[in-house]
Amino acid sequence: MILEQTLNKNEMKDLERNSKVQIDKKRIERRILINKIAKVIFSLSLVFALIVLAILLYRIGSQSIGWLNGGFLTRNLSIFPEKAGIKGAIIGSVMLMMIVIPVTLLVGVSTAIYLEEYASKSKIQDFIRINISNLASVPSVIFGLLGLAFFGRLLNLGSSILAGGLTLSLLVLPIVVVSSQEAIKAVPNFLREASYGMGASKWTTIRKVVLPVAIPGILTGAILSISRAIGETAPLVVLGIPALIMKVPTSIMDDFTALPIQIYYWTLDTVLTPEYANLAAATIIVLLVTLFLMNAIAIIIRNKSQKSY
């Protein structure tokens, strides 16, 4: 091709004689073509995902127009769509998180510290580690059943905020443990050695050296898993959250509703009252914005930590 235009016949022969690999022009053309096809396929799958997302956003966006306003956020629940608001669901979700965040951080980070810093690397430990990762992929409805049996029935917490919060904590704990373990593992060993070398105990080293370096990573993982807990519906449905709660919860022992639960029940009842679809769409927007903000915080923390270390 190009070479044939610049070299004469003898030079071309010379060039090819020395080469063990004979250049097959058809093959090269075919490979270039395959590459182009691959590129198109991969970009199409991105386009497909974007289209689905756009349709979803368009639908809930258009459905919620006129419904998502200040009144909707601050009104109590009602069976009449025009009077309904999600104040109770917002407060319910916030109170759930006030249980999930401390429980998962305390238990999750402590577990990760034990497994990474204290536990000896035996076969039993490996077995435990693998199973924590497995737990992270157990369907959420199964955690709901566990919560119903243990917190709801055995500890007699019913379908209170406490029962819901503890169930959601169990659900995301494995993810918090695994991501905290990764963050602790990423702390270079030479920092621990420096601390031990000055006579620091293990706990002093963890508190003063390991955790300060690992905390951005731990927080990133924790925020991402907590934002998963905010959006969970199945475990709460299994716990038996009532479909219509007029009262705004005031303590963690009260019955409650939460944003995803509200979306679920409203969608379920669209057959009876079509306007419920609009309410569900408006609630979805509220939930999406919350998740978006939480993920943004996680990304900001992660980027900040990359700069400082």
Place this chain on the structure above:
Amino acid sequence: MSQLYDNKTVYDVRDLNLWYGNDQALKNINMKINKNEVTAIIGPSGCGKSTFIKTLNRMIENIPSVRTEGEILYHGINIFDKIMRVEELRTRVGMVFQKPNPFPKSIYENVLYGPKIHGVKDKASLEEILETSLKSAALWDEVKDRLHDNAYGLSGGQQQRLCIARALAVQPDVILMDEPTSALDPIATAKIEELIDSLKADYSISIVTHSMQQAGRISDKTAFFLMGELVEFGNTEVIFSNPRDKRTEDYITGRFG
């Protein structure tokens, strides 16, 4: 307590054997480390010199499969004894590592990490320790105006001197150095060597080095390790000018290594 205890001896290593799992890394080591002397430990890669120095402050025990036999007397007390707390031993025996390993904190926080964890709270004392440690490590003039800057902004040689200052701040008795200049350029190396020479007046220093010239320049005693054995140990001039063992001579003259 040892009956052979004398004031000059800091470390008395007796019949020390060490295994990683089933592989023996140290074989029957017997040697003494004296007060206010620089003891160099030389030998080819994998000869056990780093293992040996890390045994002196029991840092080696962080590797799970390690097993030791024999005793190391530190001022007459066996460091493997139950009464010897490893935290106490490492407070008295400081360590400087191969790669500079400052904490991702300010210069100030790095130097005062040790004093703080050992309970020094008084601000005046902390400031005093900070200044004397940095001056002893010949770093004070270079960093006195930026004590609260992150230590990662320093050059490699400065970071290593900061690590030495950090070790000095705990006011140890012995300083162990595991190839402290192997990651540094010749100018930074010369500065550290000068520093070691001046620290000798107040501390006992044991240094692992892969550079024979370095051992010759800075040490009073030299120990030559080969395949886990202590082949020869004695005054540096004697080892370098008139070694008793053929293997020492071969190594020093560069016939292998």
